[in-house]
Amino acid sequence: MALCLGAVLKPLYYREIPCPDTAQVLRWLQEHLPLPMGSQKVLTPSGLRLEGSGAKLAAFLWSGLNTTYLKIFQWSERPFPRQNRWLKEVERAIQSQFPHRYPQLPEVDxxxxxxxxxxxxxxxxxxxxxxxxxxxxxxxxxxxxxxxxxxxxxxSPHPQRQPVLFRQPAPEPAPLEWDLVIVGGALGAIYGAAMARLGYRVALVERLPFGRMNREWNISRRELQTLVEFGLLSPEEMESLILREYTDGFNKFFDGNSPVRAPVLHTPTVLNLAIDAEKLLQLCGQILRSRGGAIYERSEFQRAYIEEQGVTVVVKDLTTQEAFSLGSRLLVDAMGTASPIAQQLYGRRAFDSVC
Known part of the structure; x- marks a missing residue:
């Protein structure tokens, strides 16, 4: 596919199609893709071109990591009529033809x-x-x-009951004992310790045993140094957290299907420290508790009732299966990608991808 140098190349659509058979996707694309109004299609080795009424689009496929990728570009100043509506039709057609199919997990008791x-x-x-x-x-x-x-x-991205209710009194309101209730005990523990050191009353809710991590934490030395400058850690404590310091790191964009090779970007001081995350969290937990804070481990967020004066947070003890309430001036959501609060805010939009 040749493009004139003066053409405007505007990316319109990018999609990872869950099908490793790129030839199958190509056949569907060339034979069954819905066409925008007034367009004619021209087949290409990796996709097709759409032309008409002064508008031009290009769609092409490539494969990698056992899946297929689709990109659509506009390479004319003028779009097709109702082009945005057509792109939504393309999305629906792909979802219908190539749905995600996941084998069922075995149940664990x-x-x-x-x-x-x-x-x-x-x-x-x-x-x-x-x-x-x-x-x-x-x-x-x-x-x-x-x-x-x-x-x-x-x-099943179907709506569930809302975890956060606004201007609705809690059935059993809790007294405002805390300035902050933080739900999520990983980065939330660091934030909680910092706020406790500033004099705020902090309660931390963590669904796992507190301080247990099952992944490596990497950080840059300059970022870790901010915890010392803030007074959260001593220089000696900071150094004791460092398990390994790497001499170099690099980033490179995948260019296996591109005639233009991406340069290697060396980043020797970025995320080059592997740290003992469990030790860091334990240090933060000690600071939080020593300043009058509390840590509710093996406890899971259930619901929050937001009123003018504060919030009542309903939590379930996973050991006893009993619910209890915490009253706070502010609720901080540090639950990450699994957060039901984030899902409520963003309309339960499914993840784009998982690392």
């Missing part, structure tokens, strides 16, 4: 033995290697929880 025993018949290699990891059973439970949560979100 904690009363029936370890997760290793229950998943081994289905995922023998996964279990094999998690058995070798310190605290591997705990980590595999976390992986299973995240996978289950991800599948539920992309398969």
């Amino acid at each position: 904690p009363s029936q033995g370890s997760i290793f025993e229950q998943l081994e018949p289905f995922y023998p290699q996964t279990v094999k290697y998690f058995r070798r990891i310190p605290n591997g059973e705990f980590d595999l439970q976390r992986v299973y929880w995240w996978e289950k949560r991800w599948r539920e979100e992309v398969q």
Whole structure:
């Protein structure tokens, strides 16, 4: 496909199509893709061109990482009539033709033995290697929880009851004992410790045992230094958190299907420190508690009632399965991608991707 140098190349649409058979997607694209009003299609080796009434579009496919990618560009000053409406038709057609299909996860029942025993018949290699990891059973439970949560979100993004209710009194309002209730005990613990040091009354809610991490944390030295400058850590404590300091790092864009090769960007001082995340969180927990704060571990956020004077946060103790309430001037959501509050704010929009 040749483009004149003066053409305007405007990206319109990008889509990862969950089909590793790029030839199959190409046939569908060339034979069944809905066409914009007044267009004629010209087939190309990797897609097609659409032309008419002074408007020009180009659609092309490429493959990578066991999937297929589609991009659509406008390479004319003038768009097709109702072009945005047509792009929505394209999205619906792709979703109909190439839906996400996920095999069902086997159910895991904690009363029936370890997760290793229950998943081994289905995922023998996964279990094999998690058995070798310190605290591997705990980590595999976390992986299973995240996978289950991800599948539920992309398969059934139907509205559920709202976790945050505005201007509605709580059935059992709690006294405003706290300045902040922070839900999420990873980065939330660092923020909570900082706010407690400033004199605020902080309660932290964490659904896992507090301070347990199942992933590596990397940070830049300049960023870690801010915790020292703030007074949260001493220089000696900061150095004790560093497990490894890397001499270099680099980033490179994938260019396997491009005639233009992307340069390597070296970043030797960016995210080059591997730190002991569990030790950092324990230090933050000590600061928070020493300043009158509280940590409610193995507790899960249920609902929040927002009123003019504050918020009542309903939490469930996962050990006893009993609910209790916390009253606060402010609620901070630090639950990350699994946050039901974020899903309410963004209309339960499914994840775009998972790393």
